[in-house]
Amino acid sequence: VNAQPVLSEGDGPLGIVLAPTRELAVQIHEECVRFGHPCGVRTACIYGGVPKQPQVEELRKAPEIVVATPGRICDMLNKRKTELSRCTYFVIDEADRMLDLGFEPQLRDILKTARADRQTLMFSATWPAEVQALAASFFRRGGAITIEVGGALADAGKANTSISQRVLMCTEKEKMTSLVELLEEIMDGSKILIFASSKRRCDELTRELRVDGWPALA
Structure with missing residues (x-):
C-alpha cells in the first residue's frame, strides 16, 4: 500500500x-x-x-x-x-x-x-x-x-467425521441452564470453545459464565 x-x-x-x-x-x-x-x-x-x-x-x-x-x-x-x-x-x-x-x-x-x-x-x-x-x-x-x-x-462444507455432534432442543430461557449442565458433564480440565451468534452475545455469555464460576474469556 x-x-x-x-x-x-x-x-x-x-x-x-x-x-x-x-x-x-x-x-x-x-x-x-x-x-x-x-x-x-x-x-x-x-x-x-x-x-x-x-x-x-x-x-x-x-x-x-x-x-x-x-x-x-x-x-x-x-x-x-x-x-x-x-x-x-x-x-x-x-x-x-x-x-x-x-x-x-x-x-x-x-x-x-x-x-x-x-x-x-x-x-x-x-x-x-x-x-x-x-x-x-x-x-x-x-x-x-x-x-x-x-x-x-x-x-469443504462437510462435517468433520472426528467430531461427535449432538443437538439439544431447548427454549431461549433454557439455553444457559442447558449450557452449564453440558459443561459440567464434559469438562475435564481441557479447554472448550463456545460459539455465539454475535460479539455482543459472546460478551454476555462470558459474563454469565463468570458469575457461575466458570473461567470464561470472550
Whole structure:
C-alpha cells in the first residue's frame, strides 16, 4: 500500500474489504487500524443503519483502506461519494454468508467499478457450488490460487467425521441452564470453545459464565 502513489483528497481507496454484516465490518476495521496505524495506513468503516454524512466525510479524506458492507458501499459508489479506480486490493470476507444474505448482485456491481488488474481475495468457511461459481466469475481463468485450511476442498462444507455432534432442543430461557449442565458433564480440565451468534452475545455469555464460576474469556 505504501509503495503506491499517495492518494489525494477525494480519491478512492487502494484496498477495499467487504463484510456481510456491520458487526464484522467493525471488527475488521479495528484490526486494520491496529496494524495500519504504525505504517501510516488510514482506514474507514462504511456500513448501513447509521447516518451517511459522517461516512462521506471519512471517504473524502482518502483513506487507503475501506472496510464496508455491500449495500452501503454500493450506495456511496452510485452517489459518487467514492470510486474504485485506484483499488488494487479487493477482499471479500465470509463469501458464503454474503450469498446467504442475498448480496451477490451488490458484489457484482461493486466489482464492475474496480480496476481490472486488481488482486482479489475471497474467504469462505464453506465451499458450496454457489460460492465456487461466484469465485469462478471473479477470477481470471488460470489466475486463481486456492488455499485450503483443515481439509480437502472436495470435503469443504462437510462435517468433520472426528467430531461427535449432538443437538439439544431447548427454549431461549433454557439455553444457559442447558449450557452449564453440558459443561459440567464434559469438562475435564481441557479447554472448550463456545460459539455465539454475535460479539455482543459472546460478551454476555462470558459474563454469565463468570458469575457461575466458570473461567470464561470472550
